[in-house]
Amino acid sequence: MSKLPIKFRVLQLVNQKKGITNEEILEILKIEYPRDRVVNYKDIEYYLISLKSVGLIDSISVTLTDHNKLVESYKISDYGMNRMKYINNN
Amino acid sequence: MxxxxxxxxxxxxxxxxxxxxxxxxxxxxxxxLDAVLMGMALALAPFTNTLSLFAAPLVASCLHDGFSGTWLFIKNVISGKWREYARTLKTRPGKLILVAAIMGGPIGMSNSMLAIHFAGAAYAVAITAAYPAIGAILGAIFLKEKIGLRVWSGILLAILGSFVVAYVPPSGESHPHFYLGIGLAVIATIGWALEGVISTYGMDLVDSDIAIGIREITSFSVSFCVILPFVGAVAYQILFASFSTSVVWYIAVIGLIGGISQLSWYRAMNMTGVARAMGLNVTYALWAVFFGWLLSDLQITSTLITGAVLICLGTILTIGNPKQLVSIRGK
Known part of the structure; x- marks a missing residue:
């Protein structure tokens, strides 16, 4: 099966597991897209903020680690659920 | 929390x-800056060919998009995103980007050129300057973008300012196909507005850097294979002749500036919404005056200053309060 574009896969992961964190998403993507340099903390954060700003995902909780790193968990919104048809039908 | x-x-x-x-x-x-440099390039051979009035701008536009697409591909290779092109094109949002590209590139640009030819620059520019307003209306309807009164006022002021800056008084020439020209200007305006809305909808899922890369390559391909054949053999004569002159290198550099501009525009639409991005993009009329004054013999007139002031006020109102941009759309 061909791979989804990375931003699509981010939304799919949020849909598959309510409460998934940015760090969990990054770890999964590193395994699935080992040769893609765009799979790094900064770019995945950018995708998550972008998905959140257009209302496809919502933030559930945020914690700050001892290393001053944000760990944010997400859930898909109703609008995001509606857009899943573009991912599931691929 | x-x-x-x-x-x-x-x-x-x-x-x-x-x-x-x-x-x-x-x-x-x-x-x-891109518009001023393109104007200067169009004054050079082989674009001074007088066999067809609109062949030269269409060929230049085709070359420009080809170079922009190439630069954007190089940028995406460097940032490690090149595999995303093929992955994205297999998806429905990716195909929507193709539709947006055709709306804005070949349909928007070609009809705008033809409108200037058939109805004259004064009327064509006046109509096409309204594309941000149409884009904002479509964005509010289809994307449910939150656009307050202040932003609406800003967009309208920026449009009015760009109209004042770009307005060329009617030359008195007769235009036997005047209403055809007006119709084509309307199609160009709707094409550009639709490009913004469709691509922004697609970019909810598609990475904006990949979306603009696809947009430029599609625009070049459709122009080369569909639009230029309509113009006739003269278009290909100009195109191939340009490769034996230094003008092709100028357009390659202008294509880089155009690529940066288009990349910024698509990122802005994704990050701030269609309405604001188009309201900010239309300030190009102001910058064209500045760069025209800097790089060519453009004289600053009171009309240009009035237009510039209107654009600046419009931009300030359009930007508004960034705190309100954290969530672009209504639920």
Whole structure:
């Protein structure tokens, strides 16, 4: 099966597991897209903020680690659920 | 959520919105420079060919998009995103980007050129300058973008300013196909507005850097294979002749500036919404005056200053408060 574009896969992961964190998403993507340099903390954060700003995902909780790193968990919104048809039908 | 964490999140999201505004401003400035340089390139051989009035701008536009697409591909190879082109094109949002590209590139640009030919620059420019307003209306309807009264006023002021700056008084020439020209200007306006709305809808899922890469390559391919054959053999004569002159290198460099502009525009639409991004992009008219004065013999007149002031006021109102941009759309 061909791979989804990375931003699509981010939304799919949020849909598959309510409460998934940015760090969990990054770890999964590193395994699935080992040769893609765009799979790094900064770019995945950018995708998550972008998905959140257009209302496809919502933030559930945020914690700050001892290393001053944000760990944010997400859930898909109703609008995001509606857009899943573009991912599931691929 | 702790207060400290909440503050960090809020700061991060406001910073994202501010960056979107920054990209919108860069899009307008670089498009203004692009327009001035393209005007200078069009004054060079082989674009001075008089066999067809609109062949030269269409060929130049085709070459420009080809070079922009190439530069954007190189940029995406460097940033490690090149595999995303093929993955994206297999999806429905990716195919929507293709539709948006055809709306804005070949349909928008070609009809605008033809409108100037059939109805004269004065009327064509006046109509096509309204594309941000149409884009904002479509964005509010189809994307449910939140657009307050202040932003609406800003967009309308910026449009009025760009109209004042770009307006050329009717030359008195007779235009036997005047109403055809007006119709084509309307189609160009709707084409550009639809490009913004469709591509923004697609970019909810598609990475904006990949979307603009696809847009430029599609625009070039459709122009080369569909639009230029309509113009006739003269278009290909000009195109191939340009490769034996230094003008092709000028357009390659202008294509880089155009690529930066288009990349910024698509990022701004994704980060701040269609309405604001288009309101900021239309400031290119102001920047075209500035770069025209800097690089050519453009004289600054009171009309240009009036237009520039209107655009500046419009831009300030369009930018508004970045805190309101954290969530672009209504639920």
């Amino acid at each position: 702790e207060v400290n964490t909440q503050t960090i999140i809020q700061k991060r999201e406001i910073s994202f919105a501010k960056k979107g505004i920054g990209w919108g401003l860069l899009a307008g400035a670089s498009w203004g």
